[in-house]
Amino acid sequence: MKIGDIDLGERPVMLAPMEDVTDHSFRLICKEQGADMVYTEFVSADALIRNIDATTRKLHINTAERPTAIQIYGRETGPMVEAAQIVEAARPDILDINFGCPVKKVAGKGAGAGMLRDIPKMLDITRAVVNAVNLPVTVKTRLGWDHDSKIIVELAEQLQDCGIKALTVHGRTRSQMYNGEADWSMIARVKENPRLNIPVIGNGDITTPQKAVEAFDRYGVDGVMVGRASIGAPWIFHDIKSYMHDMDHPAQLSLDEKFALLRRQITESIANIDERRGILHIRRHLAASPLFKGIPHFRDTRIEMLRADTWEALDSTLNRIQHEIIPSIQNNVPTHNQLL
Template identity: 80%
Template structure:
């Protein structure tokens, strides 16, 4: 799988962006444990433009964790463009746009998954950001706003037409938040679209090596993104990579787990 010119190999497993989780130390540990690609915490476009220190610190990427993406979110086109240009100066490998965060303080204000209720604005922002920078731009989103508006099959093509280099789909609607089960059949239908030529990364409920392998074998995605299952267990990437390649999953002792987690503190 490739994002632009970035080669991630076959069957890559990616660390999802998670607020208050995917800081520098956690990303580096996940990389050491087998993650093929990492994402920063969410970066607010408005806060970045205002030069808020807590936000600008999120732009730091260590050489050892590359390739890595900085993820931005916002609801205004000009702010997102300005933020993307600031982010580009931090030299991430990829800029990712967050159109998937479901929490009220983000989606309720029209950003994150809130953009699923304003597709023209989502496409306007995406196209503008792609044109504003010289590094690959990707998007992470959900299947739709709610069960009556699962629009991802059409939306995927529209986002591709904006010039993004990869798309991540979390198999839930915004209304589901993190409840129920992720709809991988919906993700598979997006992948089956012959007009979709960019890599498709599937996200949602991947918690074991066997589930990661099934995501590739059954649903045909190009990459798998792992989020909550990695919290407190970054070695899950090592287990997943082994399962995907048909190797025996490693036995990780409590002493080894403790040593790995201690490094994060």
């Protein structure tokens, strides 16, 4: 699969753009684990133009994480064009336009998925951004605003006519937010349109290697994008790629290797911010990590882990989970923590 001149190989798997998740440290880890392309957190066009420090920092790209797409969002053509030109100066591999974010503070103001209620403006912004930069421009959007306006098949053609080089479709409407199951049959309809000749990337509920393979085999997409399933589990890219390489005997990371990746996220977050805020930033990954799912009588330890505000305290709790609690479950031996 190629986006412009960027060759991502066959059946590429990508890290989705996620606010407060896909910082440059996490992107690099996911790249090392097998992600074929990574996306930044989405960037507000208005904040970028105003040169807000927290926003401009999102433009930093580590060479080792490439190819990297920077994603922007906004509701007016002029600011989106200006932001696109600022982004181009940061030298990403791809510029992506967010027409899919469903959260109220974005979509409710007409940006992100809010553009699904104003298709002429969406197309005007897309066309203007494509014409303003020399980067490959792509779009990420949803099926439509709600159940009664699933317009993605027709919209995909219109966006292609604006000059985009690839389209990512999240298989839900804006009104669904992240609830219910993603409708991959609609994504397949986009791909099956004989008039569409740009790559189609499917997004939504890619939570296992088996679902990634199904997206390619059953729905025919050119690429898949992994979002929430990577939070607290960057090794999902390793698992998917290993399964695609050998479905009968996929390679697996050990428990120690997975804990090492989480510790790396924490220490790099602390190094990039500071101890207190770095740990706060990483709590979302700890809360979501499948490493801690299904551990019986884990509530008190989970609270302790998520309330830790120093690296020493957090590392101590992780050590106990890794070396005492989980092994005791595997050996069916209750720990003091489980007896409480």
